[in-house]
Amino acid sequence: MWLLAGCGRESFCAAAVLETRRSTQIANPTTLARMNQSRECAVRRQGAFARRSASVLVALSVAACTEHGITNPNPIPTPANTHPGFDTSIYPGDAAMSVWVKPSSPYEWVGYYLAAPCHRDPSWMGKRVTLTAMGWGLAVLFVGQQTFDGVPDIQLPPVFDRVAPTGVDSLPRARAGIMVPPTEAELQSGAVTCSRTLLTTEQGSADAIDAVTKTASEGFPLGTVIYLDIEHMDAIPASMDAYYRAWVQQVLADGRFRPGIYVHKANAAAIYEGVRRAYTDMNASGSAMFWITSSTGFSIDKSPQEVGFVWASVWQGMYEVTQTWNGATINIDVDVADMSSPSSP
Secondary structure, eight states: OHHHHHHSSHHHHHHHHHHHHHTTTOOOHHHHHHHHHHHHHHHHHHHHHHHHHHHHHHHHHHHHHHHTTOSSOOOSOOOTTOEEEEEOSSOOOHHHHHHHSTTSSSOOEEEEEOOBTTBOOOTTTTOHHHHHHHTOEEEEEEEOOOSSSSEEOTTSOOOSOOOOOTTOOOOOGGGGTOEEOOOHHHHHHTOOOSOGGGOSHHHHHHHHHHHHHHHHHTTOOTTOEEEEEOOOOSSOOHHHHHHHHHHHHHHHHHOSSEEEEEEEHHHHHHHHHHHHHHHHHTTOOSOOEEEEEOOTTOOTTSOGGGGSOTTEEEEEEEEEEEEEETTEEEEEEEEEESSSSTTOO
């Protein structure tokens, strides 16, 4: 059926074949011109049919996905070395996570937030065994001290779509300055946990001990990568340099886990160099893992290195997008990694 449709009509095909056979015997210019026109017509008809067939197949695929309960069928086949994941501040619940794991969604791994100075919510804690049993890869995150005061407000619902148009780099909520300031009681009691006044070498070491202790208590294996979350800065103060370098060196000195850094593209090169010096000062081999955030040019079928750095292992590029898979809706940031579990030893 496809072959007949490709020629258009059976009689047209017969005529084209007849003209071809005669071409070896007839040298008349008029006949040759007619024969060439017939061939061109057949080629055009075949191309049009192929395009129509491809459109039908795509439509059938989308319909099949929707019929089986996938609201947002994945439009992009991801390469073998690209592993989509997502992160969201508050744990979505076991029911949602169980129906989102690939192949029900495109996502293979998820960010695993430790309770931390600038991320007090503990909802991810205690979920490692549950998530790995479901088949999720994990990326351990520790949100340490920042250059702002107050804890990012992770409870606010998304108020606008943060997917940036091509060529424009947007920022996640914390980078936009949506924070819960310290209460008067916290200020008076000295119980503030997230403040630029805590960007010191001593606090960097203390927060590293906190991070490795919690990672161990969650049952993560030796060699797991812990990503220190450093939010976007217009300029990197010396106090931040002192803080993150002390954090990295304390993780190295402890020896149970490996340091990683989550950082905005605008600050990435400078912090990469600072981390490299921290390794050198410790006479440590290897290098930290880097998770770069930037919305410019992002797609889940790209490799992390396409963010612009060959040393990037993870790329976060879509912020606060709401997606539904298998009937479960979650507000997420979207990432790609060069491994299916970015914290794996």
